[in-house]
């Protein structure tokens with residue numbers, strides 16, 4: 001069973017963003033599968049790098065929309081994004097140095113962060129951007 005299962009509750013009602021969230025979920029699930037099947041740390045590190053790159057891309061997409069339409073809660077939202085990117089970069093560096101291994105705890109941290117962020121922080125902008133015609 002995948003670590004995170006997409007369900008309609010996770011939909012924010014904007015298709016382009018739902019698709020990106022699904023992709024993030026798939027990437028987290030792939031990393032979890034690789035971990036559970038005993039892949040070497042090197043392989044995990046590569047999947048983790050891809051996840052980090054795509055996360056930055058997704059956050060950038062949201063933040064561009066905030067700028068384009070003048071979303072008033074943009075700063076608080078961007079702070080959440082920056083905090084996660086900071087944590088992910090720290091983990092990436094430690095994994096590369098070989099003094100840290102991706103673990104079940106890390107996977108649960110990523111899962112909980114993403115779900116909470118979608119349900120609370122992303123859903124908070126959904127109505128605003130939908131009104132602006134973002135699909």
Ligand SMILES: [Fe+2]
Nearest residue numbers: 062117121122
């Ligand atoms: Fe976000």
Ligand SMILES: [Fe+2]
Nearest residue numbers: 021058062122
């Ligand atoms: Fe998001």
